[in-house]
Amino acid sequence: MITCVVDYTIDPSKIEAFEEFARRWIDLVNRxxxxxxxxxxxxxxxxDKALALFSFPSLATYEQYRQLFxxxxxxxxxxxxxxxxxxxIRYERTFMRPLLPDETSS
Structure with missing residues (x-):
């Protein structure tokens, strides 16, 4: 699994537009x-800071999604x-590998 972390600098006076933009991308990633x-x-x-986190099963799957841009x-x-x-205002993408809780150890 690969997780993309997008670090945004946003215009605080345009938060409603950013929320509309964000809702669209949540739906697109999930679909x-x-x-x-x-x-x-x-x-x-x-x-003026916002973050988005989304995961794909692999970098190859993410690249297939990116071809739609x-x-x-x-x-x-x-x-x-x-x-x-x-x-x-600007954004930066970073790819990370999540370390998730081990469900069998609880």
Whole structure:
């Protein structure tokens, strides 16, 4: 399993647009082979930071999903929310390998 962590710097005055953008991507990831773990939005502290975490069974599965970017109308529409609203100032993607609790040890 591979987990993508996306670290966003957002425009706090455009949080509603960012939430709409985020909801679209949760649905798209879940429908195209991944598991979206959610977006984590500002609550305390810095008001311009947000995170997204989603996993795919493998890097190959993630790459299949990435092939839809810029081609699939739903992917283009989701990115259009971000682009038209300018709710995202910048973002950085990092791939991580999760270490999950061992269910047999509880």
């Amino acid at each position: 195209h082979g991944g598991t979206h773990h959610g977006y984590f939005l500002p609550a305390e502290g810095a008001s 810029g081609r699939d109308p739903e992917f283009i529409a989701a990115d259009k929310i971000r682009d038209d609203s300018a709710c995202v």
